[in-house]
Amino acid sequence: GNDRAAAAVAARQDTLTKPQGSLGRLETIVAWLARWQGRDTPRLDKVKVIVFAGSHGVTAQGVSAFPAEVTAQMVANFAGGGAAVNQLARAAGAELDVIPLEIDRPTGDFTQVPAMSEAEFLEAVSIGHASVAGDLDLVCFGEMGIGNTTTAAAIAAALFGGKAERWTGRGTGVDDAGLQRKIAAIEKALKLHAEILGNPLKAAAAVGGRELAAILGATLAARQLGIPVLLDGFVSTAAAAPLARLHSAGLAHAMAGHVSAEAGHRGLLAALELPPLLEMGMRLGEGSGACLAVNIVRSALACHTGMASFAEAGVSEK
Amino acid sequence: GNDRAAAAVAARQDTLTKPQGSLGRLETIVAWLARWQGRDTPRLDKVKVIVFAGSHGVTAQGVSAFPAEVTAQMVANFAGGGAAVNQLARAAGAELDVIPLEIDRPTGDFTQVPAMSEAEFLEAVSIGHASVAGDLDLVCFGEMGIGNTTTAAAIAAALFGGKAERWTGRGTGVDDAGLQRKIAAIEKALKLHAEILGNPLKAAAAVGGRELAAILGATLAARQLGIPVLLDGFVSTAAAAPLARLHSAGLAHAMAGHVSAEAGHRGLLAALELPPLLEMGMRLGEGSGACLAVNIVRSALACHTGMASFAEAGVSEK
Numbered sequence: 001g002n003d004r005a006a007a008a009v010a011a012r013q014d015t016l017t018k019p020q021g022s023l024g025r026l027e028t029i030v031a032w033l034a035r036w037q038g039r040d041t042p043r044l045d046k047v048k049v050i051v052f053a054g055s056h057g058v059t060a061q062g063v064s065a066f067p068a069e070v071t072a073q074m075v076a077n078f079a080g081g082g083a084a085v086n087q088l089a090r091a092a093g094a095e096l097d098v099i100p101l102e103i104d105r106p107t108g109d110f111t112q113v114p115a116m117s118e119a120e121f122l123e124a125v126s127i128g129h130a131s132v133a134g135d136l137d138l139v140c141f142g143e144m145g146i147g148n149t150t151t152a153a154a155i156a157a158a159l160f161g162g163k164a165e166r167w168t169g170r171g172t173g174v175d176d177a178g179l180q181r182k183i184a185a186i187e188k189a190l191k192l193h194a195e196i197l198g199n200p201l202k203a204a205a206a207v208g209g210r211e212l213a214a215i216l217g218a219t220l221a222a223r224q225l226g227i228p229v230l231l232d233g234f235v236s237t238a239a240a241a242p243l244a245r246l247h248s249a250g251l252a253h254a255m256a257g258h259v260s261a262e263a264g265h266r267g268l269l270a271a272l273e274l275p276p277l278l279e280m281g282m283r284l285g286e287g288s289g290a291c292l293a294v295n296i297v298r299s300a301l302a303c304h305t306g307m308a309s310f311a312e313a314g315v316s317e318k
Numbered sequence: 319g320n321d322r323a324a325a326a327v328a329a330r331q332d333t334l335t336k337p338q339g340s341l342g343r344l345e346t347i348v349a350w351l352a353r354w355q356g357r358d359t360p361r362l363d364k365v366k367v368i369v370f371a372g373s374h375g376v377t378a379q380g381v382s383a384f385p386a387e388v389t390a391q392m393v394a395n396f397a398g399g400g401a402a403v404n405q406l407a408r409a410a411g412a413e414l415d416v417i418p419l420e421i422d423r424p425t426g427d428f429t430q431v432p433a434m435s436e437a438e439f440l441e442a443v444s445i446g447h448a449s450v451a452g453d454l455d456l457v458c459f460g461e462m463g464i465g466n467t468t469t470a471a472a473i474a475a476a477l478f479g480g481k482a483e484r485w486t487g488r489g490t491g492v493d494d495a496g497l498q499r500k501i502a503a504i505e506k507a508l509k510l511h512a513e514i515l516g517n518p519l520k521a522a523a524a525v526g527g528r529e530l531a532a533i534l535g536a537t538l539a540a541r542q543l544g545i546p547v548l549l550d551g552f553v554s555t556a557a558a559a560p561l562a563r564l565h566s567a568g569l570a571h572a573m574a575g576h577v578s579a580e581a582g583h584r585g586l587l588a589a590l591e592l593p594p595l596l597e598m599g600m601r602l603g604e605g606s607g608a609c610l611a612v613n614i615v616r617s618a619l620a621c622h623t624g625m626a627s628f629a630e631a632g633v634s635e636k
Contacts, residue, residue, distance in 0.1 A: 024599025082626025172337040281342025295613035308400025
C-alpha cells in the first residue's frame with residue numbers, strides 16, 4: 001500500500017469544511033482507495049463487478065433448497081439482465097461481467113473425494129486472475145453456485161477452526177433437516193481431508209469450488225494491479241480468505257462491503273478483522289452487497305474531491 | 319399508509335429471481351415506499367434534500383467548538399456548492415434546497431428565556447411545512463446551526479426523560495469542559511421550562527430552534543402529501559420526534575437514514591423504534607447521512623422494478 005497517498009488524503013480531509021473526522025468511515029474509505037490505487041486523488045471512473053459461477057458435487061448431499069440446475073439458469077438470467085446484481089451494478093455505475101466455470105461439470109463431492117485436483121484448482125485460480133483488467137479503479141467479486149454456502153463454510157472451518165455448526169447457515173433457505181445435512185457434509189469433509197487442511201490453498205482445492213478459486217485468483221490479481229476490492233457476502237469472503245492465511249496483510253486491499261444474514265459471515269469478517277460497511281440482512285450473493293457498498297464509496301470520494309476547504313469557502317475554523 | 323400498495327410490493331418480491339427475503343432490508347424499504355407513496359410500483363423520480371439553517375441563543379453558554387458566525391458561512395458554502403451535502407445530494411441524484419431561517423436573529427438563550435415564542439415557533443413550522451412540494455417521491459431534511467446539538471439534546475430529554483448526560487454529545491467536537499457546559503445548559507433549561515415540557519410542541523418551542531421547528535413542519539407536510547421521509551442525524555431526528563409523541567404512528571412514514579456518532583442518536587432512534595439503515599460514524603448533520611441512504615433506497619427500488627420473475631427467467635423454484 002502507498003502510505004504517502006493515504007497521508008495526502010488524510011491531510012486534505014482535515015482542510016475541508018466540516019469538523020475534523022465528522023464524515024466518519026467516508027474519510028477512511030477515501031484513504032483506503034488512495035493507499036491501494038497509489039493515487040493522491042483516487043478515481044472511480046471504472047468500477048466492475050465480476051460474478052463467477054460454478055457447480056458443486058456436494059449438492060448430491062441435499063445441502064441446498066434449490067436444484068443444482070438453478071446455477072446455469074441464473075447465469076442465463078444474468079445474461080438477460082434479470083437478476084438482482086444486474087440492477088445493483090447499474091445503480092452503482094458498475095459494469096458487470098459474468099464468468100461461468102465449467103458449470104456443466106460439477107466439482108467432486110467433497111464428502112467423498114477432493115472437490116478439485118491441484119490442476120483443476122489452479123486452472124480456476126488462473127481464470128479469476130486473468131479476469132481483472134488493470135484499468136479498473138475498484139472491483140467487486142460475486143458468485144453463483146447452488147451448494148456454495150456449504151463450500152464456504154467448509155473453507156471457513158478449515159482456515160479458522162471450530163465445529164461445522166459455527167460456520168453453517170441456511171444459505172438460500174434450507175429447513176432444519178437441510179441444515180443438519182449441511183453440517184454433516186462439512187464434518188465429513190473436514191475429517192476426510194484433515195491432513196491437508198493446514199495448507200490454505202490445498203484446503204481451498206479440497207473443499208472449495210471453482211467460482212471460489214476464481215475469486216481467490218481475482219483478489220490476488222487486484223492486489224498486484226493496484227485495485228481496491230469490495231468483498232461481498234459469506235461465500236466471496238471465504239473464497240478470498242486463504243490470502244489472509246497466507247499473509248497477514250493478504251486482504252489489506254479489501255474492504256467488506258457488507259455483513260450478510262448468512263450465519264457464518266459475521267464471525268468470518270471478525271476473524272479477518274474486516275468491519276463491514278453495510279448491514280442490510282441480505283443473503284443473496286451474486287456480488288449484491290458489494291455493489292450496494294459501491295454507492296457509499298462513490299459518495300465518500302465525491303465529498304473528498306468536491307468539497308471546499310475552510311480557506312476556499314471563508315468558513316471560520318474552531 | 320396504504321396497506322394494499324405495501325402488500326402488492328411484498329407479493330411481487332416473492333416472485334423475483336432470488337430466495338424469498340434474501341434482499342433483506344432492501345425488500346422492506348420498497349414496501350415502505352409503496353405504503354407511504356400509495357403506489358403499487360413506487361417511484362424515485364424526484365428526490366429532494368432540504369437543509370434548514372437557524373441560529374441559537376444558547377451559543378452564549380459556550381456550547382460549541384465553532385463560533386456562531388459559522389452558521390451563515392456554511393449557508394454561503396451550501397450556495398457555493400462546497401459543503402459535504404452538496405456532493406452527497408448530487409451523488410444520490412437529489413436536488414438540494416437550503417432555507418435559512420432568520421439566521422441573523424438567534425433564538426433566545428433557553429437557559430434564560432424560551433428559545434421561541436409560540437408565534438415564532440409556528441412561523442418556523444409553517445416555513446418548513448410550505449417547503450415540501452407535493453411532487454416529491456422521497457425527501458430528506460438536514461440542518462445547519464451552530465449550537466443545535468445542545469438544542470436537540472434538550473428536546474430529547476424533554477420528550478423522553480433521563481438526565482442531560484444521556485442525550486449530550488460532543489457535537490462538532492467540544493472538549494471535556496465544553497461538554498460539561500452543554501450538560502449544564504441543558505439541565506438549567508429543563509428546570510427553567512419544567513412546567514411546559516410535558517407538551518411536545520411547547521417543549522420544541524421553549525428549548526428548540528427555528529431549523530428544528532421547520533423540520534417538524536416539513537416532516538408533517540410530507541406525511542400529508544404522501545412523501546416518505548429519510549431522517550438524518552441526531553438534530554434532525556430530535557426535530558421530528560415531537561410528531562411521534564403527539565401520535566404513536568406520527569413518524570411511521572419516516573425511516574432513519576443512519577445512526578450518527580453523536581452520543582444521543584442511538585438512544586433516540588431506539589426510543590422512536592426506528593432502526594437505522596446505515597452506521598458510518600458520521601456526525602456532520604446537513605442531511606449528509608440521509609443523502610447517503612438515498613443510494614440504498616434507489617438500489618432497493620431498482621431491484622424491485624428491474625428484476626425478472628422466476629417464470630420470466632425460466633429459473634426453477636425450490
